[in-house]
Amino acid sequence: MSTLAIVEAFAGLPDPRRTAAQRHEQALCLALFTLAVAAGNRGFLAIGDWLKAYQHELIALFCPSKGWLPSYSTIRRVLLNLDYHNYSCLAHFFDIAPLPGETIATDGKVCAGLMKQ
Template sequence: MEAFAELKDPRRKAGQRHNLTLCLALFTLAIAAGNKGFLAIGDWISSYNEQLINLFNPPKNRLPSYSTVRRALLHIDYQGYSTCLANFFNVQPSAGETIGLDGKVLKGSYQIENDNLNSDSHPAIMLVSAYIVERGLILEPCQVNAKTNEIKALPELIEKLALQGVVFAFDAINTQKKLVN
């Protein structure tokens, strides 16, 4: 839970029974255990309830439900979460390893609403992910500016990684002549 202590809790304080760090720790462990989906996470929490209570020692000896974990994840800073995970696991590429870089659009992240005055329309969120091929680990993703594409974000990410002896692998979109220069 200490790994997530720096993350700000975006939820309102009224009605909170479980802190964000507990929800994130349970979510991370459940996903690492191979659970996919919140119902599976809820089943996992129920199955290991006693062991998890002993491990985390939550207030009133109660763990959050899967819906509480889901609601806690709705508004977290995903880049902050991935940074916390990368720091906790100390994921650092070594010389000679291959880092695959690829841009992806987050499914369902766009919002097109013209009739709701409280909600601004916005384009889909695009991230560039860095993947250590040999170990199957993902490094902290980099968000792409909404007005550009992954081609513009790659030099920034490569400079940010600034690694000696690491091999970068790109998909076809990133083999343009202007980018190579």
């Protein structure tokens, strides 16, 4: 797999998945998820559509070791097992320093909760 900076940002995260179940690197799944959300995709089906629409370009860019991209369900499973405190390494990648007491919305439920306040 190519060593793009966004993949390297996630490379050091612990992967809780069983070794036998790891078809795709966790760093690749997180990088694709991050780019898909940054491209405006909301929800796993939209991410799956985005992966299909840009499949050839993403394979050429990331050069995944298996030669194909993870499915949206694989990315979903990676996210379900992710310790979100570790995902904050993305803030270092983008050189973002949150202010004391500042929260960062990570999904629609958090955003909805902020709207009720």
